[in-house]
Amino acid sequence: MRPYRGRMVAGTLFGILFAASQASLMMVVGLVLNVVFAGDAEAGKELSKNVPKLLMPVWEFLQVKLVGAAGTQGRAALALAVLAIPFVMTLRGICSYLNIYLMNWSAVRTIADLRLAVFENLQNLSLKFFSTARTGELISRTTTDTDKIGRAHV
Secondary structure, X not given: OHHHHHHHHHHHHHHHHXXXXXXXXXXXXXXXXXXXXXXXXXXXXXXXXXXXXXHHHHHHHHHHHHHHHHOOHHHHHHHHHHHHHHHHHHHHHHHHHHXXXXXXXXXXXXXXXXXXXXXXXXXXXXXXXXHHOOHHHHHHHHHHXXXXXXXXXX
């Protein structure tokens, strides 16, 4: 597993980001429902108070861009809130894909390395070992046992 540590760590980080985006999605959908069903576009002004300080520069930049297009600050904030849903969904999908891909890639490569090590070990055994060992059992050890290890992580 050591050679694939970087991909494994990256896969774990994307898993954490996926979990965070899952929670963000629920918060964003709840926020949008509250704003959209509040009845007026001015309810969007209240959104600025709930934006985390880390995201405030992005929020202000997008709001300025949308103010010119939408006309009022309330509508711009409402549009930003609604656009947050597809953004979070896209982020969630990317994080999920990278998490699954990187973790499975690491697992498959590790199992392949293990099979190679078992096979190399078999190649270095004496002829006396092969005269007493059964062929089917050796094949089972190189393929089935390593396959069981690979399925144990699922």
